[in-house]
Amino acid sequence: MLNLLNKTKCILIPNLRKTASRATHDVVKESSSEVAVSKTTTAPLILPQNWPQYEPMNRAVSRQVWIENIDDVPERKVGIIELHPDVFATQPRVDVIQENIEWQRKYRYVSFAHTKTRAEVRGGGRKPWPQKGMGRARHGSIRSPLFRGGGVAHGPRSPTTHFYMLPFYKRVMGLTATLSVKLAQDDLHVIDTVDVPTQDPQFIKELIKERNWGPSVLIVDRDDIFPENISYATDALSYVNLMPSYGLNTYSMLKHDTLVLTVNAVKHIEERLLYQLHRTDAIKKQGKFKLDQV
Structure with missing residues (x-):
């Protein structure tokens, strides 16, 4: 069914988030009986490629978000991406998130x-004085x-x-719980690319103000080498940071108010987390940590 939708380039929108009400009228027109697609719309339905291998445990809790543009300050919806429920719709375990935060704060701390x-x-x-005869101790x-x-x-x-190693699957659960909390709080946004048209930091400032992205932003892409424009534009802004998807962690996501992911970063994060959640040799990861095992 999903392959048929991709071939015909139809957009299926079974459930939208609260931000869908802000979409422009030339992208999607919704009626009371069905969702019709405008003939001028060219945005395809983007789905992660690894879904046939890792089917969701519960399809009823699927999540969808808009894909926003970043080449201009005004917000424009360029498509929709469906997120895997096992990564972005898990139970918000605040206790596991707190354990991950304490672990990240302490494992690099050295007391002098x-x-x-x-x-x-x-x-x-x-x-100081003789042993006996002085009447003193x-x-x-x-x-x-x-x-x-x-x-x-x-x-x-x-x-x-103060180094100690948190159990492996508590670290994995911390990532899925934090991503789910960010999405539930409407602090997670997906963009199509990180290519900005200029190196001027004022463009990023106006973009953040227009999108209401909060006082601090973390932009995550698949690669660790970012384009030149966005690197120069964010270099002078201390509240905007760039990070590759393989370095994403719980502490950085909670440190920043808004988490911005590219489509490639979403697919890479889902691919890695789903692999860890469904790996067959999980018993090897549950043993006691040894310093010489890496």
Whole structure:
């Protein structure tokens, strides 16, 4: 059925998101009985290519989003893409998202707090007073932890790493839960490409203001080499960042208010996450993490 729709270039819109009401009248005309396609519309229905291999667990929770343009400031709908429910319509596990955030914040953190022991403190080489006959407590050095200015017993020693590895499928679940939350909160947008017509940062500023993309934007593409125009345009904007799809993570998605994905990035993210969710050797990934396994 899907192949037939692609061959005939018909647009099937069973359920639209809230943003569909803002679509221009020359793209889709909706009636009460059926959805008719305008004869002048050339936007095809874009579906991920790996759906026959990984069928959704529940077709009733399918998600569809508009594909927006980025070559001009005014918003224009250029098509519709259907998102895989197992990636973009999962349960919003806030606890798993929090565990991923704590893991990403701690695994790269090294504490440099350092205290000296009684052997490292300067001075205190001789016995402060005789062992007996003075009526005082017996001591062997004024650098004992009992004395002011002495060493510290059981104090922090640098460098102290806080590295630990979160279970593999909690990391996968963190990505799917975060993507689903971003989509549910209308903070996820899909664009056709990252080619902008100019290197002027003002174009990106006006684009974000016109689209209401929020105070910070994360733009994700399939490749790690971005076009020259968008690289120069976003270089001077600290609140707009570029990232390849293989580096997408929970912390970066929540750090930015709006997540903008290209069509190629959506397909790549779905392909990788669906593979991990349906892999047959998952038991190997559930073992204890070892530092020498990579």
